[in-house]
Amino acid sequence: MRAMPEGFRWGVATAAYQIEGSVSADGRGPSIWDTFSATPGAVRHGDTGAIACDHYRRWKQDFALLSELGVSAYRFSLAWPRILPEGTGQVNQSGLDHYRRLVDDLLARGIEPVVTLYHWDLPQALQDRGGWTNRATIDAFARYAEVVAEALGDRVPRWITLNEPWVSSFVGYGSGRHAPGIADGRSALLAAHHLLCAHGAAVPVLRETSGQVGVTVNLSPVRPVTPEDADAARRVDGCQNRWFLDPLLAGRYPEDMIEWYGFADAEPGDLESIAAPLDFLGVNYYTRTWVASGDRDVPHPVHPSLDAHQVLPEKLPRTLMGWTIEPDGLRELLVRLRTDYPGLPPVLITENGAAFDDYVDPEGGVDDEERIAFLAGHLSALADAIDAGVDVRGYFCWSLLDNFEWAEGYGRRFGLYHVDYATQHRLAKASARWYADVVKRNGLP
Numbered sequence: 001m002r003a004m005p006e007g008f009r010w011g012v013a014t015a016a017y018q019i020e021g022s023v024s025a026d027g028r029g030p031s032i033w034d035t036f037s038a039t040p041g042a043v044r045h046g047d048t049g050a051i052a053c054d055h056y057r058r059w060k061q062d063f064a065l066l067s068e069l070g071v072s073a074y075r076f077s078l079a080w081p082r083i084l085p086e087g088t089g090q091v092n093q094s095g096l097d098h099y100r101r102l103v104d105d106l107l108a109r110g111i112e113p114v115v116t117l118y119h120w121d122l123p124q125a126l127q128d129r130g131g132w133t134n135r136a137t138i139d140a141f142a143r144y145a146e147v148v149a150e151a152l153g154d155r156v157p158r159w160i161t162l163n164e165p166w167v168s169s170f171v172g173y174g175s176g177r178h179a180p181g182i183a184d185g186r187s188a189l190l191a192a193h194h195l196l197c198a199h200g201a202a203v204p205v206l207r208e209t210s211g212q213v214g215v216t217v218n219l220s221p222v223r224p225v226t227p228e229d230a231d232a233a234r235r236v237d238g239c240q241n242r243w244f245l246d247p248l249l250a251g252r253y254p255e256d257m258i259e260w261y262g263f264a265d266a267e268p269g270d271l272e273s274i275a276a277p278l279d280f281l282g283v284n285y286y287t288r289t290w291v292a293s294g295d296r297d298v299p300h301p302v303h304p305s306l307d308a309h310q311v312l313p314e315k316l317p318r319t320l321m322g323w324t325i326e327p328d329g330l331r332e333l334l335v336r337l338r339t340d341y342p343g344l345p346p347v348l349i350t351e352n353g354a355a356f357d358d359y360v361d362p363e364g365g366v367d368d369e370e371r372i373a374f375l376a377g378h379l380s381a382l383a384d385a386i387d388a389g390v391d392v393r394g395y396f397c398w399s400l401l402d403n404f405e406w407a408e409g410y411g412r413r414f415g416l417y418h419v420d421y422a423t424q425h426r427l428a429k430a431s432a433r434w435y436a437d438v439v440k441r442n443g444l445p
């Protein structure tokens with residue numbers, strides 16, 4: 001038995017655009033993902049979040065699944081365009097009322113709502129004015145936080161300002177693989193900085209509520225394929241991990257990366273604001289990153305601006321996303337955080353999970369043994385990190401439901417519950433029953 005500490009929070013996570021659908025209902029405005037997914041070629045099979053899991057209408061039945069799992073917490077995101085359809089200006093009361101119903105139902109079930117303010121669905125009206133490359137979006141986000149804090153501040157116990165600012169900036173504005181589909185290195189750096197500043201502006205606002213405040217970053221231990229690739233690996237670690245961890249936890253950008261990027265866009269006071277004390281750090285972990293320097297002839301030019309390429313070691317098992325399955329990377333990552341960042345607050349694993357080729361058998365079951373093995377391996381690594389002294393307070397499996405997997409559309413299933421998108425029928429996979437048992441035991445059998 002690998003028991004987690006007493007009071008450990010067991011949860012599952014989702015995000016608004018990936019599950020809600022009803023993208024035009026009750027006053028919701030368009031987001032950059034509505035625009036991007038409607039762009040031919042942007043998303044696999046031309047999939048969009050227009051219907052998704054129809055969760056906006058079926059949320060009560062989905063919350064019954066949370067009770068079935070026995071989780072003590074549920075992480076979900078608010079759709080900014082439901083609350084402020086134009087990003088600023090007029091508040092849409094229907095949007096606030098919807099999320100108030102969700103929060104109240106969770107509390108009535110004895111489930112802690114963990115609310116993400118921004119999980120990538122920027123109101124299109126703000127993108128029309130430059131989006132995250134426009135410094136004015138910082139103030140728009142702060143106002144959004146004020147509106148949400150006023151409406152829900154007395155009943156949300158944990159706030160997450162941003163989900164994965166590295167993806168929002170470097171994938172949305174750097175590679176163009178995500179919304180808004182811009183491929184420009186300087187735009188990525190500006191967006192990253194303004195996202196961090198928006199986080200810093202929202203923290204004092206949310207601190208006025210009764211809830212704890214944190215941010216979620218996606219982190220990945222970076223390994224050189226050969227010793228000659230060590231410099232390239234350090235640059236990728238600098239981009240993917242330290243460019244966010246250093247400002248958030250140490251109040252500075254990493255010097256080596258400032259030099260590499262020639263970055264000079266921080267204004268007086270920005271770094272102090274970004275480094276506002278956190279009650280917790282949300283960590284999303286999926287895999288390690290293996291890197292070769294740019295002058296090596298390798299596929300996957302994931303980081304052209306860094307003169308480095310991501311390499312997927314052939315010998316390692318992978319998920320359907322093509323990511324290597326490396327549970328010990330989670331332990332390695334958490335121990336590194338504790339070692340490198342003395343100011344590390346308590347950690348929540350806000351996402352961990354995997355996509356596999358789920359098969360509904362003739363008896364109507366999904367025997368997703370690979371997902372069970374993935375989760376078991378990562379929970380064991382998490383227990384190792386806790387044994388090593390890392391203060392981890394909770395774990396959220398990604399995800400409750402199969403859902404819209406961004407540029408991969410509906411072709412990648414991460415859920416504990418299978419969704420038949422033609423009928424919207426939810427079906428518990430074997431991993432859902434397994435996870436419910438782990439939650440009940442407060443640890444691995």
Ligand SMILES: N#[N+]C[C@@H]1[C@@H](O)[C@H](O)[C@@H](O)[C@@H]2O[C@H]12
Nearest residue numbers: 015163164284351398405414
């Ligand atoms: N890909 N993938 C799965 C998962 C994605 O569905 C989430 O929205 C992100 O926060 C994070 O990237 C992880």
